[in-house]
Amino acid sequence: MKDIRGDLLRGHLETLVLSMLDQGEAHGLEIIRRLQEAGCGALRLKEGSLYPALYRLENAGLVEATWEEETKGRRGARRRIYQLTAKGTKALARGREEWQHFVNILGGILGAPA
Amino acid sequence: MNDAIWNNLTAHISQAIESLPASLARRQQMHEELLAHLCALYDEELERLRDEQSAVDRAKQRFGAPDHLRSELAAAVPWLERLGLLICGKGNIMWRWLWIVGLLAIFVGVGFVLPAVHQLRDPAPITPSNRFGLSVLYPFGIVLTLLGLGLFGYSMVRGFRTRNG
Numbered sequence: 001m002k003d004i005r006g007d008l009l010r011g012h013l014e015t016l017v018l019s020m021l022d023q024g025e026a027h028g029l030e031i032i033r034r035l036q037e038a039g040c041g042a043l044r045l046k047e048g049s050l051y052p053a054l055y056r057l058e059n060a061g062l063v064e065a066t067w068e069e070e071t072k073g074r075r076g077a078r079r080r081i082y083q084l085t086a087k088g089t090k091a092l093a094r095g096r097e098e099w100q101h102f103v104n105i106l107g108g109i110l111g112a113p114a
Numbered sequence: 115m116n117d118a119i120w121n122n123l124t125a126h127i128s129q130a131i132e133s134l135p136a137s138l139a140r141r142q143q144m145h146e147e148l149l150a151h152l153c154a155l156y157d158e159e160l161e162r163l164r165d166e167q168s169a170v171d172r173a174k175q176r177f178g179a180p181d182h183l184r185s186e187l188a189a190a191v192p193w194l195e196r197l198g199l200l201i202c203g204k205g206n207i208m209w210r211w212l213w214i215v216g217l218l219a220i221f222v223g224v225g226f227v228l229p230a231v232h233q234l235r236d237p238a239p240i241t242p243s244n245r246f247g248l249s250v251l252y253p254f255g256i257v258l259t260l261l262g263l264g265l266f267g268y269s270m271v272r273g274f275r276t277r278n279g
Binding site: 028029046047048049051052053055056059077078079080 | 146148150151154155176178179182186187189190192
């Protein structure tokens with residue numbers, strides 16, 4: 001399967017992250033793992049790029065984060081655990097609807113319905 | 115993980131974070147979180163590759179280049195925080211003064227314009243004393259406001275450019 005790289009994901013990354021957090025709270029590395037598993041290994045994202053998206057979501061109140069206590073093997077560097085807020089859950093539902101609409105319209109135009 | 119590798123990974127994150135237009139608290143938080151992720155990537159790659167230097171290189175590659183990351187992180191900083199830093203941050207003294215003068219000019223200019231607009235909208239005939247205000251102070255107020263807006267915008271742009279190198 002052809003890889004889907006960061007440029008193609010731009011604009012969808014935040015909804016994808018919300019969708020991964022819909023499965024339960026997670027830190028950045030776990031979100032990346034879930035994305036790669038859900039994308040059958042075809043998603044190729046520079047992992048640092050996840051964090052600006054997470055910070056934007058946090059600023060918008062769509063996710064909230066707490067510091068993890070465990071720092072084993074990382075010399076005291078802690079991770080943050082992200083979880084969806086009620087506002088984030090609504091934004092995810094809206095994002096899914098918008099995506100469905102987008103795919104239906106473009107699929108019809110391209111002659112390749114979803 | 116030995117000190118050399120730790121320092122190497124820390125330097126990678128620091129390059130992305132240190133000149134970020136964000137508060138110290140936000141930069142420290144980002145630094146710690148991103149470093150934790152990079153360390154975890156290093157551990158994964160070390161287990162897979164069994165070579166420390168290759169694991170460092172691969173972890174950095176997976177994480178992304180600092181320059182690219184810096185611009186993405188900068189875009190994620192709330193604009194109010196950027197504005198606050200621009201006004202209160204170190205190293206922006208000249209632009210801060212221009213910014214203040216611009217803002218004052220806007221306030222004074224609007225102070226001349228608003229009463230004149232009020233007089234123009236008043237249906238009562240314009241008296242000779244009011245005519246002076248409308249013909250001199252009104253244009254003066256407009257010029258001053260525009261000058262203030264220009265100075266304000268210019269100082270903001272130059273301040274941001276100075277701060278972001």
